[in-house]
Amino acid sequence: MKNFFPSQVIVCVIALFTLTLPVSAQNPNATDEYKETLKKIMELSGTAATTDDLYPKMLSVMKLNAPGKDDAYWNEFAKGWKEKIENRVIEICTPVYKKHLTLEELKAVAAFYESPVGRKYKESSLAVMREAMPLLVQELQTEMFKEVRPDMDKQMTENKQAMTEYEQKRKRDKELYSQAYMLPKDSIVVVPGKVYKNGMSTTPSLYSIERRKNDTKVTFAQPVYWDSQWLYYSPGFKIIDKESGDEYNVRGYDGGASMNKLLTVEGFNHKYIYISLLFPKLKKSVKDIDILELPHAKDKELLPSNDDGKAKSYFNVRVKDYQVSSRKKNKKVYF
Structure with missing residues (x-):
């Protein structure tokens, strides 16, 4: 030393x-x-x-x-x-x-x-120095930084703006989570034999397509990678017939859960669960399709700030490769 x-x-x-x-x-x-x-x-x-x-x-x-x-x-x-x-x-x-x-x-x-004035001067001088010195030091440091770092004001403004935006996003996320619909555990079906591991894709995989009497049920295998996780399937989902160009817009979740709020799930970490969407009944002639999650006005209202921005889209899907009969029994998501 x-x-x-x-x-x-x-x-x-x-x-x-x-x-x-x-x-x-x-x-x-x-x-x-x-x-x-x-x-x-x-x-x-x-x-x-x-x-x-x-x-x-x-x-x-x-x-x-x-x-x-x-x-x-x-x-x-x-x-x-x-x-x-x-x-x-x-x-x-x-x-x-x-x-x-x-x-x-x-x-x-x-x-x-x-003298009284001298005593007061002494007391006042000490008080003035205690109050003035911190202000002086702060002001001088600011001026010095401005000279050494001309871009400091801009950076401070940007940092302040970024902090404001962060707080706004944080507040909005909390509101979204508080209004989200928690999926009942007894309504969730786990995909058997399928385990999510860290590093794997977080995009749901297409699981099945079911032609029903009044609609078409499309089921996805949704990975769950947190103990408490939010899910979002956009109202912009649609099926497009590759041959005719006909579009079939999503009606909602199977079971009637609202697409106007987030879904949340707890207790299924590192598992895959079934999530089903309902679409209008496909024509019998429909063989090859695209299933696209296209942008929708609701996305801006419902997506949390930590969304990865990746759309769930599936191209060149042969319906017969995923088609299942109505005898397949899955539990539904109730709202």
Whole structure:
């Protein structure tokens, strides 16, 4: 560890004392009265208290240079050196002050500090410094940063804007989650033999297509990768007949769950569950289709900020490859 020499601190104390009193020319007048008057001024002005503040710092520096000494040693050391420092400061400062102030002028200064105005000045000065210095330091630092970093204002504005946007998104997400529909556990069917592992695709896979009497049921195997997770299937989903171009717009979730709010699921971490959407009945001639999740106005209202932006779209699907009969029994999502 680097050694510190305490005389540098003493020089700082002396320099501080020299700023305490006004300056004027005079003839030398070295007397004990001068020293006593100077000491009195230091006490009245609060300058002597500076020694009390600095002495512990000086002592801590000395302790760093002599780590083997115990507390008893330093207590005795402190008693002796506190008085030595005070006397040394007076001895050093007296001839310097004599060059600039006469004894009479020094007495006038002492009289000022003893007066009501002087006492108030001392108290006010300390209060002003306590209040003003932090403001001054902050202002100077800001100005320095502006000079060193001209782009700082722009960066601070951008950071503030980003923080505001983050808070807005966070507030909106909380509202969406609080209004979300929690899927009842007894209505959820787990895809057998299928396990989600970290790093695998989070996009649902197409599982089955069921032609029914009044509609078409499309079922997806939805991966669940958190213990508590939100799900969203856009009202923009549609089936497009590859041959005719006919479109079949989604009607909603199987079982009647609303597409106007998020779905949430809990307790199925690292599993796959069935999620089914209902579409209008496909014509018998429909063989090849695209199942697309196209943008919808509701997306902006319902999607949380952590959405990955990936649409769930399935191209060139042969209906017969996924077709199942109505005898396949799955539990439904009830609203």
